Amino acid sequence: MASHATGRGPRRTAATYVRRGLVLVYLFFLVAWPVSLVVTRTFGDGNHLASTLQDPAVVFALQMTVVVAFWAVVINTVFGVGMSLLIVRYDFAGKGLLNTLLDLPLSVSPVVIGLALLLAYGPRDGYFAPVLDAINLQVVFSVPGIIMATAFVSLPLVIREVVPVLQEIGTEQEQAARSLGAGGWQTFRRITLPSIRWALVYGVVLSLARSLGEFGAVKIVSGNISQQTQTATLLVEEKYLEFERGAAYATSFLLTLIAVAALVVVTVLRPKEEKA
């Protein structure tokens, strides 16, 4: 009897269809429909995309977003892998505290993070102002500050993807590599990294999506100066408030497109890998 049921998966009843229907309706009204409106508005009355891309402020903001997201992702990837190894492979005092701290960026509002960075690295009364002045590095209201804020908010994403995989693979493969003569770096590159690569790619894509979309922390830290420190999300808000809605929709559409493209690339690549 059991084999009869498992042969074709669970039995489908009316309740199954009701449950599926609920999920679909929920996702449609919360996600699909609103996002599709952005797309239809972008291409609705005249092609806003082409005209918007003529605007140097838009081009600048998009470039800025890409550069910031790139560096934030690079920093989070290197730091995230290191942190994950530290958390999984070593025991030290304060590990629990560190674990909690790593989740802080996800639980605290980005606006608070922006303010905190302003307090620490701000130009006049910031904690590190004398030091930063001395080496002539402006952090807040410039690109380094924006990258910092973005890296801060997307900090845990790589770590939370990589840690469970590291825990699951254990250390035996690494020990085997050691006994076969591999040094620390060779073991990492040839054994550890390939084992965690899909978790890493997924973490990177999530970080990228999060970095592209960061708004609150960046708004406070950047100063939101057009063509100097304005990222795409800040531009969307500004254009929207200034009734240049076409430009706002078109820029939103481009942001969505990059994020969706990244997710699609991962989904397409992943099953191939697992089949092999």
Place this chain on the structure above:
Amino acid sequence: MGIEIVGVNKSFGDFVALSDIDLSIPSGGLTALLGPSGGGKSTLLRIIAGLETADSGTIEIEGQDTTNVPAQRRNVGFVFQHYAAFKHMSVAKNVAFGLEIRKRPKAEIARRVEELLELVHLEQFAHRLPAQLSGGQRQRMALARALAIEPSVLLLDEPFGALDAKVRKELRDWLRRLHDEVHVTTVFVTHDQEEALEVADTIVVINDGRIEQVGTPDDLYDKPASDFVLSFLGPVTTLGDRLIRPHDIEISRVEQAAVVDGPITRWTRVGFEIRLEVTPTDARYAPVQVSVTRTEAHALGLHPGDHVWLRPAVGAQSVVSA
């Protein structure tokens, strides 16, 4: 030569895993570290490999002090219970790993991998991933991988522990034959006394972080140094005040000079063997387990409930019970 272990101690927190181990493992032999789980045998193996560091003491491999040499420079082949296969590499790549690290020429690596895969009978699986192999095949791959670097010693940590009984037995015979071919100094850890008795030239019995006895399988079986060794190497029972193997007891239905006598109170048939329990009439003594073959029982005319007389068989080994 071989492996010389002097004064090795190792603790994990309060737990003493190894205390004052002195052991010399002969070159070219097949040595078993035998003992119950948690007795310290795996820890000792991992210390020899450099995967664990001893708190004190020294390790010498083939005349070279390796106490402070890191694992990757000890030239030791290590095989893990759960294979530790490199999951993202093909079988051939797994075997080639140590040679690639050593930057050997490509042609040499290819030739050597082919030889080794032939040796472990996996030549037709070279391009599969480890996930597509059975447990026994994976362990043979792991062995080829360890042998590829021409290790000065080969260490196997419960190599057949994760396999089912039949594959286990096959691999055991195969390891014995492989060793006769390759002659590399081999040490393997096991908690299965049958495995140790069947495969090893030398057995080291380890219990509670100490070495109980070192000797050939025959030595250990015939001249156990302690009641622990006697009882770990096979079934034992108490006859009077001595420990003895159940098949070393002479049983008779006719009254004769005997250590104890009493009725047969239990009768269990296991294949060709019959296991009896005799409860001595003298209440000071514990029930005695006796094992006889079905044919013997038939010849002696034994039946459940019969009153029998028991004494050690001629030449039987026994130890005063603690």
